[in-house]
Amino acid sequence: MAVQLKKNPPRSATAITVVDKVGYQALFEQLPAATRRWLDTVGFNGAANSHALLPDAEGQLQQVFAGVAHALDPFALAALPMALPEGHYTLDSGGLALPPELAALSWEVGGYAFDRYKPRSRAPAKLTMKSSSAVERGLAQARAIALARDLINTPAEHMGPADLAKAAQVLAKQHGATFKQLQGETLLKRNFPAIHAVGRASSRAPRLIELKWGKAKHPRLSIVGKGVCFDSGGLDIKGAEGMRLMKKDMGGAANALALADLVMAHKLPVRLQVLIPAVENAISGNAYRPGDVIKTRQGLQIEIGNTDAEGRVILCDAL
Numbered sequence: 001m002a003v004q005l006k007k008n009p010p011r012s013a014t015a016i017t018v019v020d021k022v023g024y025q026a027l028f029e030q031l032p033a034a035t036r037r038w039l040d041t042v043g044f045n046g047a048a049n050s051h052a053l054l055p056d057a058e059g060q061l062q063q064v065f066a067g068v069a070h071a072l073d074p075f076a077l078a079a080l081p082m083a084l085p086e087g088h089y090t091l092d093s094g095g096l097a098l099p100p101e102l103a104a105l106s107w108e109v110g111g112y113a114f115d116r117y118k119p120r121s122r123a124p125a126k127l128t129m130k131s132s133s134a135v136e137r138g139l140a141q142a143r144a145i146a147l148a149r150d151l152i153n154t155p156a157e158h159m160g161p162a163d164l165a166k167a168a169q170v171l172a173k174q175h176g177a178t179f180k181q182l183q184g185e186t187l188l189k190r191n192f193p194a195i196h197a198v199g200r201a202s203s204r205a206p207r208l209i210e211l212k213w214g215k216a217k218h219p220r221l222s223i224v225g226k227g228v229c230f231d232s233g234g235l236d237i238k239g240a241e242g243m244r245l246m247k248k249d250m251g252g253a254a255n256a257l258a259l260a261d262l263v264m265a266h267k268l269p270v271r272l273q274v275l276i277p278a279v280e281n282a283i284s285g286n287a288y289r290p291g292d293v294i295k296t297r298q299g300l301q302i303e304i305g306n307t308d309a310e311g312r313v314i315l316c317d318a319l
């Protein structure tokens with residue numbers, strides 16, 4: 001983690017003074033003359049997403065000035081973890097006061113890297129913060145964002161319908177939720193024909209993933225996410241440029257799981273249900289075709305005009 005929860009920062013921690021443009025003008029006049037000259041020399045003026053390193057008399061890092069747009073910017077500090085030298089930092093109480101939740105969120109998000117296939121070139125700078133409910137909320141949001149990013153960034157070779165189901169199962173275990181899935185021909189037996197039609201051409205079986213959590217007395221909150229793990233376009237095949245980023249066509253499912261993670265982490269008084277129709281829209285001899293008429297779970301008959309419109313077909317069964 002880029003944010004470290006400790007009562008007191010390490011003695012070597014460098015203070016970060018956060019400012020916005022207006023506040024910086026007032027603070028500037030109170031700074032020592034040498035500090036003012038240095039900040040003028042490096043061109044720091046408190047602009048958002050800028051920072052300046054202030055050395056001490058021996059050339060060691062003494063202080064950091066960081067510019068933000070405003071105190072409620074959820075990404076206020078996100079540029080710093082990978083821009084500052086590796087080491088430990090703390091927020092200076094003399095600067096602009098950021099809400100602890102947003103400070104923790106923005107720093108942790110800024111330290112994110114997708115390193116499954118390529119190791120990080122460096123570790124993020126560490127920010128020490130005192131633990132509090134607000135800081136924990138910020139970190140929970142950052143973890144949910146990282147979950148969604150990891151799922152979407154993973155290429156389809158390693159993020160097929162079964163892999164997406166595994167991610168949901170892991171999340172369920174973390175929060176004590178129940179998990180189940182219907183896959184392959186079972187979808188037809190349990191009346192999810194549209195999901196089956198879209199995913200049947202792939203060697204990786206289609207499935208409906210379900211996660212449940214919460215108490216029966218609470219109102220039900222259903223989150224439904226599109227889980228097209230790869231979209232070739234089917235028989236109405238996409239061009240190469242359009243297909244290049246189709247590993248992200250399960251982004252709805254990734255965000256559904258991330259939101260569910262937050263709901264459960266915050267222990268909201270809801271009866272949570274997550275539904276993810278997970279398929280690969282592939283091409284083979286049994287692929288669904290333009291002009292086919294498919295029955296849906298609701299009993300409606302829908303005509304397929306273009307097999308590249310698979311998202312609405314699978315979502316209608318889940319909804």
